[in-house]
Amino acid sequence: MNESRDSIKDIWGERTPYREEWPVRQDQRTGEEPDKWVQSACVLCSNGCGMDIGVKNGRIVGVRGREGDRVNHGRLGPKGLHAWVANNSTDRLTKPLIRRNGKLREATWDEAMDLIVQKSKDIIEQDTSLGLGFYTSGQLFLEEYYTLGVLGKAGLGTPHMDGNTRLCTATSAAALKVSFGSDGQPGSYTDLDTTDAILHFGHNIASQQTVLWMRILDRLAGPNPPKIVVIDPRETYTAEKATVHLALKPGTNVPVMNGILNLIIQSGNIDKGYIEAHTTGFEELKKIVSAWPPERVEEVSGVPALKLREAAEILGTAKSVVSTVLQGVYQSMQGTAAAVQVNNLHLIRGLIGRDGCAIYQMNGQPTAQNTRECGADGDLPGFRNWGNKEHVQQLATLWNVPLDKIPHWSPPTHAMQIWRFAESGTIKMLWISGTNPAVSMPELSRIRKILKKRKLFVVVQDAFNTETTKYADVVLPAAIWGEKTGCFTNVDRTVHISHKAVEPPGEARSDLDIFLDYSRRMDFRDKDGNPLIQWTTPEEAFEAWKKCTRGRPCDYTGMSYAKLSEGSGIQWPCNEKYPYGARHLYTDGVFNTDINQCETYGHDLDTGAAVTEQEYKVKNPAGKAFLKGSDYLPPHEVPDEDYPLWLTTGRIVYHFHTRTKTGRSQQLHDAAPDGYVQISDEDAAKYGIREGDMITVTSRRGKVTEPAKIGGIEPGLVFIPFHYGYWDNDKRSRAANELTLTEWDPVSKQPYFKYAAVSISKEEDGMLKKIGKSIETLTEKLKLQEV
Amino acid sequence: MHIGKYIDLVHRTEKDLVDAFKVVAKAHRDEVDIEQTCLLLSSWSQQLAQIMEPVANRYNKENDKEPDRLTKTLLKKARKGSMAMLRDLHDLYLIVNEVLVCCTILKQGGTALADEELVAVCEEIEQQTTRQSSWLMTRMKSAAPQTLIVAKP
Numbered sequence A: 001m002n003e004s005r006d007s008i009k010d011i012w013g014e015r016t017p018y019r020e021e022w023p024v025r026q027d028q029r030t031g032e033e034p035d036k037w038v039q040s041a042c043v044l045c046s047n048g049c050g051m052d053i054g055v056k057n058g059r060i061v062g063v064r065g066r067e068g069d070r071v072n073h074g075r076l077g078p079k080g081l082h083a084w085v086a087n088n089s090t091d092r093l094t095k096p097l098i099r100r101n102g103k104l105r106e107a108t109w110d111e112a113m114d115l116i117v118q119k120s121k122d123i124i125e126q127d128t129s130l131g132l133g134f135y136t137s138g139q140l141f142l143e144e145y146y147t148l149g150v151l152g153k154a155g156l157g158t159p160h161m162d163g164n165t166r167l168c169t170a171t172s173a174a175a176l177k178v179s180f181g182s183d184g185q186p187g188s189y190t191d192l193d194t195t196d197a198i199l200h201f202g203h204n205i206a207s208q209q210t211v212l213w214m215r216i217l218d219r220l221a222g223p224n225p226p227k228i229v230v231i232d233p234r235e236t237y238t239a240e241k242a243t244v245h246l247a248l249k250p251g252t253n254v255p256v257m258n259g260i261l262n263l264i265i266q267s268g269n270i271d272k273g274y275i276e277a278h279t280t281g282f283e284e285l286k287k288i289v290s291a292w293p294p295e296r297v298e299e300v301s302g303v304p305a306l307k308l309r310e311a312a313e314i315l316g317t318a319k320s321v322v323s324t325v326l327q328g329v330y331q332s333m334q335g336t337a338a339a340v341q342v343n344n345l346h347l348i349r350g351l352i353g354r355d356g357c358a359i360y361q362m363n364g365q366p367t368a369q370n371t372r373e374c375g376a377d378g379d380l381p382g383f384r385n386w387g388n389k390e391h392v393q394q395l396a397t398l399w400n401v402p403l404d405k406i407p408h409w410s411p412p413t414h415a416m417q418i419w420r421f422a423e424s425g426t427i428k429m430l431w432i433s434g435t436n437p438a439v440s441m442p443e444l445s446r447i448r449k450i451l452k453k454r455k456l457f458v459v460v461q462d463a464f465n466t467e468t469t470k471y472a473d474v475v476l477p478a479a480i481w482g483e484k485t486g487c488f489t490n491v492d493r494t495v496h497i498s499h500k501a502v503e504p505p506g507e508a509r510s511d512l513d514i515f516l517d518y519s520r521r522m523d524f525r526d527k528d529g530n531p532l533i534q535w536t537t538p539e540e541a542f543e544a545w546k547k548c549t550r551g552r553p554c555d556y557t558g559m560s561y562a563k564l565s566e567g568s569g570i571q572w573p574c575n576e577k578y579p580y581g582a583r584h585l586y587t588d589g590v591f592n593t594d595i596n597q598c599e600t601y602g603h604d605l606d607t608g609a610a611v612t613e614q615e616y617k618v619k620n621p622a623g624k625a626f627l628k629g630s631d632y633l634p635p636h637e638v639p640d641e642d643y644p645l646w647l648t649t650g651r652i653v654y655h656f657h658t659r660t661k662t663g664r665s666q667q668l669h670d671a672a673p674d675g676y677v678q679i680s681d682e683d684a685a686k687y688g689i690r691e692g693d694m695i696t697v698t699s700r701r702g703k704v705t706e707p708a709k710i711g712g713i714e715p716g717l718v719f720i721p722f723h724y725g726y727w728d729n730d731k732r733s734r735a736a737n738e739l740t741l742t743e744w745d746p747v748s749k750q751p752y753f754k755y756a757a758v759s760i761s762k763e764e765d766g767m768l769k770k771i772g773k774s775i776e777t778l779t780e781k782l783k784l785q786e787v
Numbered sequence B: 001m002h003i004g005k006y007i008d009l010v011h012r013t014e015k016d017l018v019d020a021f022k023v024v025a026k027a028h029r030d031e032v033d034i035e036q037t038c039l040l041l042s043s044w045s046q047q048l049a050q051i052m053e054p055v056a057n058r059y060n061k062e063n064d065k066e067p068d069r070l071t072k073t074l075l076k077k078a079r080k081g082s083m084a085m086l087r088d089l090h091d092l093y094l095i096v097n098e099v100l101v102c103c104t105i106l107k108q109g110g111t112a113l114a115d116e117e118l119v120a121v122c123e124e125i126e127q128q129t130t131r132q133s134s135w136l137m138t139r140m141k142s143a144a145p146q147t148l149i150v151a152k153p
């Protein structure tokens, strides 16, 4: 293996301090010398690093970072450098499978697709298309999402379509809509180059978006390093570099943010002119946060008043601030309300729409932004408002279908509700693409029960056999990144093209081809009797998508495959006004809240009640941003006598999702071979637990057994990474989501993975032997992992 | 003066709502969001009943007999299943809106009497009750198509 650096040992590599700008450093890892390099970008997190795929004799043999790319300046992290080997894995799915006599058996594409079509038609005949549900991903390409969105909304006319993005990024979209009227990240990664202060809120960026963290590490190593505030219950890699680290109790994000906003308002560090000219709701916000003096925040959240003051001082006085928010906020109590408080921080200080000032309501997955834009989740394509007839009419005209074909007569069904309908039996076919709910959804015993239901017809489209394909009636083998062409958009609105580098294995097909095939077989037609979907290639799909975005905030009309292939990443909006894309949205302080423009009329942050068009008209924000506050609501499950500890779940640096790709890289696997349960020194002493002891963690919903890892966490809290399921080890119950709860944020409908009440106990010695793992090696491995 | 009757009506209905929301939460706990939101809204009604207490006491003598309340006929006990859930939310909606109507009427009376405390209480109730009502409407709308159209297996 030829590699420019060992990213397993040294995750972020050598420092290349800022010299005016961020220097280039090309990271590369190849097995053999490639014959050619093919332009692409990384799909192992939402950062969207530009990369080239090295190809030799029709096989992927390595990757290198693209030096000219605006996102990474040549760098790649451990996942990006290693996970490409999964493409070449010998256990790829290569043929469709159909369940016959209880067993999945190989079948032809015709047999598989005909069966799906027959089932769809039968269900529609009896129950209309309300009997069909689609659960997709944050990892397909935009051409695929748009095609799925069109066939679902204008072909079938079902509101039951969502992605696993509901688990990762729904709150990002919801928070942006609440404050600014529509989805769309206001800032740019380049803001990190100059900013004076950074807030990481529930975001362990050092482990999740390693390359973005390199950008920050290089700022810290250069002149005028920014100050960093980290809000996170754990002592993560990110927290280690913090100027101030606020280690709060689970479920107390809102009190802490309210406390910070209160201090900033009290101290007068606000931009009155900006508030007056560009926002609405300041007085109410002020009233709500004024109930949160630092002492009360300390009482509720455990964050010392002094530390809160320090954080507020930094965030209140820095001339520019970049804030990043992720799962610690999104997947916890009051997710949307808490995320919105970060938007409020920027609004009341006027720190938005210019260099050095950004809010990244981060996405988890590489293409999650596109699930949201293209209508493959609950939203209408192009950030259109399903409550606005005019917006729905635009789509009806574009697709040439009757207005009422498009399911705007009901709010779009969010993923948790789709699963509930499947549970209660009114969704009868569930088509899952590019995701593994049998490990990633909360409360797995319930999910397995649903998937096993005899009357639920389950289609799973994936590249590998997973814990979910096990329950499928039909499995469709999918081509993945490197085996198909398409585009995707990262957190700072940068669109990359990823070209096909090699052929997919066996009979595997791209998700685009599968959706197009379904659409043809279902014979979806427009009003004039022509095929509803007329594109057949990714580029044609992209051109169709461009038309759908014209005049919308996510305007792609100025892009083309050729233009995307010439450079290395273009930010939307890209149109006549911004032919090379735009770094910032809202540079003039005019937001997308105008009634004709907005993507939603809004929701009550505490209940999720929808604001009606009439009510919105009365408020008429007309381009002003909303300042919306929320008071504290305690979590629904809290530790008690039976379950005395808090559980929180999360990610580790070497893996992505349920490890379908990263688990197939020997190096990534060796670096983090197994799950673990992290507990504090205090709790370890209390329960007599030593490093590496097997611990059983129990909640009201299930049980897992994991080796113990001691330290780096607050007493009373336990942490389990959620990546580990059963495809490569089914010897013990180990998926963190066996323990988590079925409940969700009222606005974004994102489930809560960040708190649950659990108990722990040490396994008997006999059990240890049964597990058959050597504690010593495990302990050693654990030590290498993140504290 | 009949104002005491209306105050009593709102006060008692609000207290009924505390229980009604709880009943619906319990009956439909498989619908997780219904359970949790109904419990939250029950706690709001609890607070509203409390802030009403002093005014209700003040006008106590105006009130000769217990008024008829919607809660007497609606939602005696909650039922199971998706159609039942829709009906239960519908019942809650009617009761909540009964409070809203009463409040509008009361506020007029309070203003005419220049009873600032009463008016302030009415405004608080109006605000929170409107939020309750919006949630019920939102949730009914999202449940309606599936409940009305798709047959159970």
Ligand code: SF4
Pocket: A042, A043, A044, A045, A046, A047, A048, A049, A072, A075, A076, A077, A078, A079, A080, A081, A208, A209, A210, A211, A212
């Ligand atoms: S930071 Fe994300 S996008 Fe970049 S190389 Fe790592 S996993 Fe890939």
